[in-house]
Amino acid sequence: MDRELLIEIGVEELPALWLPGLTRQMAERTEFRLRELRIAPGAAVESFATPRRLTVRIGKIAERQEDLEETITGPPVSAAFKDGQPTAAALGFAKKQGVEFDQLTRQQTPKGEYLAFLKRQRGRSALDALPDLMTALLRDLAFPKQMNWDARLEDGKGNLVFGRPIRWLLFLYGGRVVPFTIGRAPGAIGPQVQEVQSAALTYGHRFLATSGRAGRSIKVRSFDEYQARLSEHFVVLAHSERRDRIGRELENHARRLGARVQLKEHSALMDEVADLVEFPGVVAGFFDRSFLDLPHEVLTTTLLHHQHWFPVVSDDGKLKEAFLAVVNTQPQDERVIAKNAERVVAARLRDAKFFWEADRKVPLESRLERLHTVLFHKKLGSYRDKAERIEKLARWIASDMFGQPAAADDAARAARLAKADLTTDMVFEFPELQGIMGGVYAREQGEPEQVWKAIYHQYLPIGAEPDAPPTREQLGPAAITWAAVSLADKLDTLVGLTSAGEKVTGSRDPFALRRNAQGAIRILLDLPELTGIKLELPLAPLVARTLEVYGRSGTTTNEYPAFLYERLLSVMTQRGAPIEVVRAVVSPADAERAVDWNRSPLRARRVADALQAMRSSEDFQALAILFKRVKNIAKELKQDAVLDRGALVEPAERALLDEIDRRRLVIEHAAAASDYRRAFAEIASLRAPIDRFFTEVFVMAEDSQLRTARLKLMADLRDLILHFADISEIVPTTE
Amino acid sequence: MVTLQQLVFKLSEFWASRGCLLQQPLDIEMGAGTMHPETFLRVLGPDQWNVAYVQPARRPADGRFGENPNRLFKHQQFQVLLKPAPDEAQQLYLQSLEACGIDPRAHDIRFEEDNWESPTLGAWGIGWQVLFDGQEITQFTYFQQAGGLDLSPVSVELTYGIERLAMALQDVADVYDLEWGAGVKYRDVRHRDEVEQSKYAFGQIAMPAAGLHALHRNLFDEYYRLSETLVASDLVLPALDYCLKCSHMFNLLDASGGIGVSERMAYILRVRRLAVAIAKHWVGVEPDAPAAAPNDNG
Missing domain, CATH: 1.10.730.10 (Isoleucyl-tRNA Synthetase; Domain 1)
Structure with a gap:
């Protein structure tokens, strides 16, 4: 009779961002290892994760391993006998298989007749074989960062590293405990450090319990019972259920505040907070209205990035002086928690306000000097050097490439000031606001829209999609200056680092050269929509000019076409163009034709559209x-x-x-x-x-x-x- | 109301009752309680060790002239080191909070990933920041390496931010409003120190910036040489004292803008070199031999 397999690895709090991957791995590795053990899953493999547990369950698996039958080929018969007696080679083969010589058989092959041994291994009962599954599973699970916690397995490999220490192991087959032990290092083991033994036990929420003290063990025999008992003990097992609950609670709380919470915009944060808690609740907090004078970028970054808390907006889309915190409890008195949370937010916002006021006392222009101390790359100098280069490049792009000499001065000024915010306290404290803060400070010091918006959006676009920000509406009159600055910065990074020998290899791209190339290509690809400039601009002269600004004119540019070709191909296919159409249009930049190298990404896009239509x-x-x-x-x-x-x-x-x-x-x-x-x-x-x-x-x-x-x-x-x-x-x- | 000093009593009492020795702060400037030999050296090697102590931590760059309600040139850490890390480390920690008067059921207490790393000590560990209603009150770390050496058994280090914890317990928004002892505020005890130390850290003294930088650099070099000599003489504890002096000089130089970016890395590496040599001498590994891996965790 087939029975249920249930495994729960009880751990100390795992990082939220690991849980989606670990949930997948638990199912994949369990299924893979079971098949390897010749125990067929008779039902779907389900897996779950909370910060404190990794769970996998299969409704039915076979009760025994399948028997194994395999033929092992030995020496050829011609070499197996001498004078009617088995040779040393033949006897050696039998010995290696652990059988007498007369238990061997013969096997006909295209190469002749061979000695053979028909190996039959009777499958063990699932209960006997499953410890091997656990060993393999514990070894298989991969973590972005693993730790030594003085644990070992008796599989000959010794030390067992893991994502966090394992504190219990629920391991049931058909309601019976599968015996398994995680040992501990001899230097650590003692009254305080003990082996982890599998059991029919789980644990509920760290702090919440219906009666008695929280944290006592709970006996379970089946998955249904497990899930039911966990839910009684304040653990919501499924991520989706936690996420839904959070969504509902956030909306309810926002409504009570007469406001909205923008769940769609915060979808990534929703996923993350659902994996930070086992029993989600929401608490509303407030901050002083005077903080609403801060740029809204600073307010939302403080809440979202630093605290994982949600900003709320009124119906007209303006931020309100309130926030919603997802907590790992449903408190009797929200205010107890809210008061402390408010103190944290107030402290952070007060810091931000201090930076906001201090930073504005120093104009961006006079920050350029300090850029000397901020290193761009050891072979390419400081950000001050970079600022000088992109100033030249942006001016040239605006006037010569875009044919917009009237915009050249603004583009040059925006490029010159673009990196100044790296010396501000605000960006030091909130690095994710670089560029944005520079733009905001430029606006505050009275720079025209053409300048401050070009600074503000300089790091965009990041995504490949045609509707990835910035949009023409966001850019307004700064569209041309922005395109010039953004292109100049990306080309400077791409060309500079490439010529400094920073190669992109496989998954290694520490300077984000791929993303820079992709961003530059996207600007050229969408130039008409983004800026109104209809020109089909090629990459080759841009790269050549960038090298010139670096003082390396005449340097070979051979390394660029293939790299840029690959990025263009990638952007176009990501946007949904069929791969064969893209290949037809964007030919690999071979030396003879160098097609896309001298032609423009925009032309490639238009030709591909026409080809697709025809x-x-x-x-x-x-x-x-x-x-x-x-x-x-x-x-x-x-x-x-x-x-x-x-x-x-x-x-x-x-x-x-x-x-x-x-x-x-x-x-x-x-x-x-x-x-x-x-x-x-x-x-x-x-x-x-x-x-x-x-x-x-x-x-x-x-x-x-x-x-x-x-x-x-x-x-x-x-x-x-x-x-x-x-x-x-x-x-x-x-x- | 739990005063700041009562908080220290309660934590000391709790951890002493759980088998910790109560040590005293090291009488040398440092940026974190981890640098105290009772942690930095005791995590090395095979011997068990359980200890707790308060350590003032000086961070010149965090000086705010006594004007910021949350940031301090010098704050106090309550440091606990348990070696080997007990299986119940998290529960023990939570019990210590209860001993201070916190009801975990009324609050949101969470362990959020925050791995600790000290490039100058060649040390790192895996762990969390403990969030109390969103406020970080403790750093909780399973030590993995110190002085460039892999560690086994693994130690757990708990670093409570005394001021943060007290602010939560006393429900005050400004550190200077904390009740240190009955009727005595944090302001009365520490404010002048913060103002004066910040002025010094940021170079507001009767000496041009360049002069102060040169002085600090010079002190760094002198301390460095002394520490090197002490290591070579196999005097590990005095060597660590002067290694910490170097580290503090570096922090002062850094706060007052006395070092450039590339130079900064060079200073960090120099301090690290001392720390690694000291760690190796402490456990008796030949300093010039390649770092031996005492376990197989790769």
Whole structure:
């Protein structure tokens, strides 16, 4: 009969951010190890986590391991006997398997006949095998940071590190305790430090109990009983239930305050607080109205990042002088907790207010001197040096790249002041406010919107999505200066650190070069929407100019195209463009073509949109297939040549040549106007003449002059199309 | 009302009754009670040790001229070290709060991840900040390394912020309003010290900044040399005294803006070098041998 498996690893408080991963691992590792033990789960594997417990449960698992039967191959029969007697090799094989020689069998293989041993191992009962599951599970669980807590397992590997010390182990199979012991280091073990023995016991909430003292053990026999007893003892096992409860309580409390709490905006915090508690409750607190004079960014950062508490807003979206704290209890008297919480908030806000007033006494301009002491990178100097570089770069981007000389002074000024907030007390205390505080201080000292908003939003965009902030509305008149500053800063970081030898490898990207590259690409990709500038700007001159500002003009730029190509590909696919369309448009930047390197991300985006719109037409599908042939055959042209028009005589090739001649101008005009649909439509109409050409013309003619002319025709056609996209990438895979 | 001194009595009494020796503060400036030899050295090696003491902690950069209700140039830590860390460490800790008059059922007491690290001591541990209704009142750490050495058995260190805890117990919002003893305020005892120490820490003295920096640098170098000599003479405890002096000089230089960023790292590494040598001498490991791993936790 199949029975239930229930495991609870009782631990000291685990960090909230680890719980989602550990919940997954508990299910995955348990299932994997059970299968390895040949004990099939007969029901879904369910797992749960609270700060103090990691739980996994399977409604049914087999009562025994499956029997194991395997054939172990020994030496070939030809080497197994000498003079009718078993050889040393044959006897050695038997001995190794722990059997007499006559218990071996023979096995026919393609290589001949071999000695073999048919190994049969009867499966153990689940109760006997399950301790192996626990050993493996305890070893398998991976933590972002692990600790030594003087624990050991008798599996030959000794010390057992874990995320936090384990304090109890509930380990039941069919209601019976599976015996298991976690040992302790000889140097630690004693009256205060003892082995952890599995038992049919769990523990409830640390402080709350219906009767008697909290923290006494609770006996359970099944998962249903476990869950019921936990809930009586103030532990909500499931994350989703804790989260829902928190959501409801927050909304109720906000309503009582005549306010709202923006749960959607705070979704990540909701997840986190639900994993900070076992029995969630909410307490409302207040702070002095005068703190509402602080920038709202400072208020919300204080509450959200530092305390994990929720700000509340009135119906018009303005912050109120109140906050909601999620607590691990449902207190009889909220005010007891609230009073202390309010003191914490008041202290933090008073600090913030002190910084706010002190910081504003020193204008950003005079902070530039202090930037000397803030290191950007040991090979690239201080932030003062960086500020000087991005000032130059932003000015040039605004005037020369964007063609907006009127915005150049503001862009340069914003870039010059952009890093000054690194020397403010506020940013020292709240590093997550860098940029934002610089913007706020610039606004306070009377800088125009074009300057302060460019500083404020300089670190954006961070996400890849087209609607990731900032938006045109947020930027207002600062759109152009912002784009110039943000691009300048990102390019300076990317190019500077790359040339300083800080390479991105696998998951190692300590300077966030990927994110910087992605941000720069996104600005160019969305330039019209973000700034109203319609230009398709390429990355190559931006990188070249950045190197020039670093005083490294003429340096090779070979390391950039591949890296930037990969980022562009990633942004476009993240936005939902099919991978084959992106590949068609954003070709790997090989040295010969260097397509995306010299072309613009925005152009790639537009071409991809056009290609996506056109690809389903019949002509286009057929053309894509033909294009593959064109590409292949054009490779035969070993030396570039001028097209020898006179040599082309067959009607089919004359027709194709005429058609290309006629369309080329239209295509070029369409491209110049960024009308890529039109360009593709014109290209699609080449299908018939190409088709005819391949039917009627033999390209590889004997006559070398004729052959070269035909190959050149193919090469010209290839280049005409490749100028937009390698449309052979979108050939349906069924072809 | 629990006065500040009653709080110290209660904690001392509680931990003494749980087998701790009561030690005294070290008579040398330090940034945290962890640097006291009763913690820094006792966590090393195999011997059991249970100890509790109050240690004034000086943090020049936190000086606020007696004007900030929460930040102090010098605050007091009640430090408990239990080695090996008992299985019941958390319960013991919570009982100590009850002994101070806190009812855990009426409050929100939580253990939130906060791993402790001291680059200058080559020490780190895993643990939590204990939040009492959102206020951090204790740092709770399972020591993993000190002086660059892996530790086994593992010790647990509890560092209570006496002022913070007292503010919660007395329900006051300003540290200077705390009742130190009956009828005597924290302000009466400490305010002048805070004002004067802050002025010194931030260089408001009758000497140009450059002069003060040079003086501190010079003192750092002298203390450093002395500590080095003492280590070489195998006098571990005096060597630690002067290592702590170096650390304090570094903190003063740092607070008064006397060191640049790259230089800052170099100072930290120098203090760390001393701390590591001292730790190795204490346990009898050859200082030049590569750090041996006493256990296999990688």
